[in-house]
Amino acid sequence: MKKIRDFFNQGGLMLFILGRVLAGIPIVIALSLLVFLATQALPGDAAVAYLANSATPERLAAIREQLNLDDPIMVQYFSWASGVVQLDFGQTLTGEVSVSGLLGERIQNTLILMASSGIVAMPLSILIGTYAAVRRGKLFDNVSSLVTLILASLPEFVVAIFLVFLLATNVFQIFPAISFVEPGTLAWADPKSLILPSLTLILAVTPYVSRIMRGSMIEVMESEYIQMARLKGLSERTVIMRHALPNAIAPTIQVIALQLAWLAGGVVVVEAIFAYPGIGTIMIDAVKSRDLPIVQAITLMIAALYVILNILADIGTILSTPRLRTKYARKNDTSDVFAAMDGDQ
Amino acid sequence: MQKKTQKKIKPKSQFRTLIGLTFKQTYAKIGGFIVLAILFLAVFGPLFAPYTFDEFVDVPNAPRSDTLMLGADFFGRDVYSRFLNGGRSIIGLSFISTVLGVGLGLLIGLFAASAKKRTDGLIMRANDILLAFPQIVFVLLVVSGFGTSIFLIAVTVGFTHAPRTARIIRAAAAEVMERDFIKAAIAVGEKRQRIIISELLPNVTSPLLVEFGLRMTYSIGLVAAVSFLGLGLQPPAADWGLMINENRGSLTVQPWGVLAPIAAIALFTIGVNFITDSFAKVAIGIDRKGKE
Numbered sequence: 001m002k003k004i005r006d007f008f009n010q011g012g013l014m015l016f017i018l019g020r021v022l023a024g025i026p027i028v029i030a031l032s033l034l035v036f037l038a039t040q041a042l043p044g045d046a047a048v049a050y051l052a053n054s055a056t057p058e059r060l061a062a063i064r065e066q067l068n069l070d071d072p073i074m075v076q077y078f079s080w081a082s083g084v085v086q087l088d089f090g091q092t093l094t095g096e097v098s099v100s101g102l103l104g105e106r107i108q109n110t111l112i113l114m115a116s117s118g119i120v121a122m123p124l125s126i127l128i129g130t131y132a133a134v135r136r137g138k139l140f141d142n143v144s145s146l147v148t149l150i151l152a153s154l155p156e157f158v159v160a161i162f163l164v165f166l167l168a169t170n171v172f173q174i175f176p177a178i179s180f181v182e183p184g185t186l187a188w189a190d191p192k193s194l195i196l197p198s199l200t201l202i203l204a205v206t207p208y209v210s211r212i213m214r215g216s217m218i219e220v221m222e223s224e225y226i227q228m229a230r231l232k233g234l235s236e237r238t239v240i241m242r243h244a245l246p247n248a249i250a251p252t253i254q255v256i257a258l259q260l261a262w263l264a265g266g267v268v269v270v271e272a273i274f275a276y277p278g279i280g281t282i283m284i285d286a287v288k289s290r291d292l293p294i295v296q297a298i299t300l301m302i303a304a305l306y307v308i309l310n311i312l313a314d315i316g317t318i319l320s321t322p323r324l325r326t327k328y329a330r331k332n333d334t335s336d337v338f339a340a341m342d343g344d345q
Numbered sequence: 346m347q348k349k350t351q352k353k354i355k356p357k358s359q360f361r362t363l364i365g366l367t368f369k370q371t372y373a374k375i376g377g378f379i380v381l382a383i384l385f386l387a388v389f390g391p392l393f394a395p396y397t398f399d400e401f402v403d404v405p406n407a408p409r410s411d412t413l414m415l416g417a418d419f420f421g422r423d424v425y426s427r428f429l430n431g432g433r434s435i436i437g438l439s440f441i442s443t444v445l446g447v448g449l450g451l452l453i454g455l456f457a458a459s460a461k462k463r464t465d466g467l468i469m470r471a472n473d474i475l476l477a478f479p480q481i482v483f484v485l486l487v488v489s490g491f492g493t494s495i496f497l498i499a500v501t502v503g504f505t506h507a508p509r510t511a512r513i514i515r516a517a518a519a520e521v522m523e524r525d526f527i528k529a530a531i532a533v534g535e536k537r538q539r540i541i542i543s544e545l546l547p548n549v550t551s552p553l554l555v556e557f558g559l560r561m562t563y564s565i566g567l568v569a570a571v572s573f574l575g576l577g578l579q580p581p582a583a584d585w586g587l588m589i590n591e592n593r594g595s596l597t598v599q600p601w602g603v604l605a606p607i608a609a610i611a612l613f614t615i616g617v618n619f620i621t622d623s624f625a626k627v628a629i630g631i632d633r634k635g636k637e
Contacts, residue, residue, distance in 0.1 A: 030474050038483075039490035149372075153618035155566030157573055158611050161589065161603060169597045265479020269570050283482075284574055287489040295489040303477040 017315055024307050031303045032084060036077050039292050040067065050093050050290045063093060067292065080296070089297035093289075099297045103279060107301070109187045110271070110278035114263045116194055117201035122256055125206045129213025129252075130245060136218060148207035156266050160200040160273045168196060179276040187276070197274045201266055205259040212255045217248040250320040257313030261306040360550060367624040376619025383613040387432030394426035398583035406599040415601040419592050428605045430583035435572070436613070438499045439564035445503030446564075447557050450510025455541050455549070457511070458518035469515065475508040480567055485576070493576050502567045506560045517552040518545050551628035558621030562614040569610055585610055 051059055063069075068076045083090055089099035128148075132141040151159070168177035179193035187194055220226060221244055229243045230236075271280030279298050286294035367373050395412075396402055399422060403410075407417035415424035457468040478486070480502070487501045521527060522545070530540050571577040572586025580587065585606035592602030 027474055027477070031477055034474070034478075035486065038486050149618060149622055150615055153562055153614040154611055155562075155569060155614065157566075157570050157589075158607055158614075161593070161607055162611075165596065165600065165604070170600055262479060265482045268479075268481055268485065269574070272574060283485060284576075287485045287576065290489055290492070292489060295486060299478065299482055299486045302479060302482050306477040306479075 016318070020311050020314055024311055027307050028304050031307070032081055032300055033077065035296050035300050035303070036080060039296055040069075040076060040080075050292070066091060066093070084297075084300065090293040092286075092294055093291045099293050102294070103282065103297065105184075105186070106277060106279045106282055109181065109276070110267055110280065112187045113194060113197055113201070113267055113271070113276065113278055114260070117198040117205070117263060118260055120198070121202040121206045121259075122209065124202070125209035126213050126249065126252070128206070129210040130217050130240070130248070132210070132214045133217035133221060133248075134240060141214075144210070148211055151203055152207040152211070156200055156204045157269050157273055159203050160196070160270055163196050163200055163203075164273075177274070179274040181277050183277075187278075193274075193276070197267075197270050197276050200270050200273075201263055204266055205263065209252065209255055209259055213248065213252050216251045217244060220244045220248045246320070250317060253316045253320060254313050257309045257316075261309045264302045264305050363551065363624070363628050366627045367620070370623040370627075372619040373623035376616040376623070379612050379616030380620065383432065383609060383616065384436070386429070386609065387436045390429035390432055394423075394429040396423040396426040398422070398427050398430040399581045406595045406602075408599060409601065415605055416599050418588070418599070418602045419595050424588075424592075424599075424602045424605060427583040427588060427602075428585075428609070431585045431588055431606060432609060434495075434578055434582065434584045435565065435568055435586055435610070438495065438568045439502075439561060442499040442501075442503035442568065443506065443557060443561045443564045445500065446506025447510050447553070447560050449503065449507040450556070451514050451549075451553060453507065453511035454514025455518050455545050457515045458522055459537055459541055459545060465515075469512070472508045472511050475505075476512075478505070480505040480563065481570060484567060484571060488571070488576050493579070495578060498568065498571055498577055502564055502571075505567075506563070510556050510560065513552055513556050514549055517549045521545055521548045551624075555621055555625045555629065558617055558624065562617050562621075565610060565614055565617075 050063060068079050071079070080090065087100055089103075091098055092102060128144055132144045135141050164177045166172065167174050175195050176192060177196070179187070179197060181187050181190060181193050221240075226239060226244055229239045234243075267278060268280035268283055270276070271278045272284045275281060279301070282294060283298045285291075286298070368377060401421045402423045403413060403417040403421050405417060405419055405421045407413060407421070409416045413423055413425065415428065418424050418427060453468065453472065457465045457472075460468070483505050484498065484501050487497065491497055527540065527544055530544055535544075568577065569586035569589075572584050573590045575587075575590055578584040578587050580591070588606045589603050592599070596603050
């Protein structure tokens with residue numbers, strides 16, 4: 001702990017983090033442009049699409065007005081983006097509530113779902129990967145390799161429906177097939193509603209991380225410093241826990257970030273299957289009714305989360321790799337850190 | 346050095362050896378068998394269907410009987426006939442989007458790898474930005490703007506594959522660019538086009554094939570998920586994804602309308618992945634970094 005704190009105090013790392021965060025800003029701006037262009041700026045009329053059969057001249061005019069559809073495209077973008085900066089994503093097209101108001105509680109539910117899946121999946125995959133590497137070629141390794149390969153192949157909605165069949169409806173009736181959450185309360189008020197959706201997500205990400213962890217652990221276990229540690233007469237347990245594991249985790253961090261980011265997309269389908277009251281279910285409804293402001297807001301938030309997770313992963317990689325840490329401490333030039341990181345992957 | 350020269354001279358025969366080695370592995374054999382069986386089912390299935398996919402044959406959710414092998418669906422149509430008819434669309438669409446996406450990604454990757462450092466960096470930065478959208482989210486975004494259309498979904502799914510494939514291919518091609526025979530080709534004054542086609546491309550076939558297999562399983566997941574969410578093929582079409590969605594409500598009474606299509610999708614993705622994994626082990630010898 002002290003080491004890390006000292007390191008922060010040097011200022012070098014703070015500068016790096018600052019640079020990395022600043023570099024994220026233009027990316028998020030580009031993302032917002034893309035989101036906007038992929039929806040509102042298309043040929044065709046978003047207002048007509050939304051109203052479909054119920055279009056009357058007055059209602060069309062009202063929706064056009066709301067989305068600023070009569071303005072030039074860049075003006076439309078800037079009036080949308082200036083709201084987004086203040087976390088105001090506009091009104092939903094039904095016109096009754098603001099998008100931010102609608103999403104507030106839902107975002108928390110989705111984050112609860114993602115967190116509860118991640119908190120179980122990540123240690124679990126590190127455990128499986130490490131144990132498989134230690135028992136390389138033995139029964140546990142072979143079985144876990146096969147199971148993770150199969151699970152990695154399956155689309156998440158296939159896993160979800162299989163779980164419903166197995167644990168909620170046909171074979172056993174242990175958990176609810178529909179995640180009902182009392183409106184006004186958050187998902188952890190009723191943990192049962194969380195179990196099947198998070199189990200689906202856990203089964204979706206664990207195979208990837210555990211396979212990478214296994215590979216990384218095998219590589220470390222074959223290295224010279226592990227041989228050295230063994231020759232020193234350390235117990236195998238100490239060798240694995242103190243010397244191998246910390247070094248094997250560093251390359252896994254990027255994959256973990258990747259999988260956490262994947263969760264943000266995975267929740268959309270999984271929530272829809274279990275009617276879990278998060279942003280995923282709302283997104284599907286909004287896509288069906290073509291309520292653009294809602295879709296734009298959710299897409300942008302998910303994409304921004306990916307950028308944030310990537311920044312965290314870069315920082316995590318540096319902190320957990322001694323070579324990069326010292327390299328960084330000597331120089332304040334951030335570009336060198338990136339070069340070193342690329343070389344390391 | 347010896348090995349690299351061999352690669353350059355005989356990419357084709359070496360490639361054949363790789364395929365041969367792949368199918369010596371048990372998993373690849375099992376995977377190959379499954380994939381062939383499901384492909385046969387998808388292509389020729391409709392010929393064996395006892396009823397058409399949209400005729401009413403019994404009461405809704407009728408159980409299995411002598412005439413209805415898998416019972417009736419929520420509407421009273423024959424599940425077995427719909428199942429036999431429902432593979433073409435999903436496998437066909439997935440295949441199209443995979444070819445489009447991996448093809449586009451290959452072009453971008455090879456172009457970036459052989460470009461000047463600054464162009465390369467620019468392309469890959471733009472590429473990285475696209476990676477921020479999870480594939481399903483981007484597909485949904487486009488559907489919300491354009492409306493549902495099968496063609497659009499195939500193209501969009503393909504489009505979301507492209508930046509991911511491009512990154513893999515660029516990394517592989519950048520390594521090849523460092524080799525002596527490329528440097529020799531550049532020194533001799535070979536055109537860039539020629540270098541890309543006859544020097545780079547033959548040397549990235551292994552990662553390309555791995556990528557294709559992987560993208561194929563993701564395509565199936567995505568295309569089926571979009572149909573499953575009710576945004577893809579519209580009723581009364583017979584499609585595995587749509588069937589799962591339609592019959593989900595009667596899972597307890599008549600599970601076959603869900604189980605049959607879901608088993609087919611699961612088996613197909615597992616089969617493709619078994620082959621891909623075996624090939625990756627033989628050709629590259631590494632595991633993939635993760636789901637994107």
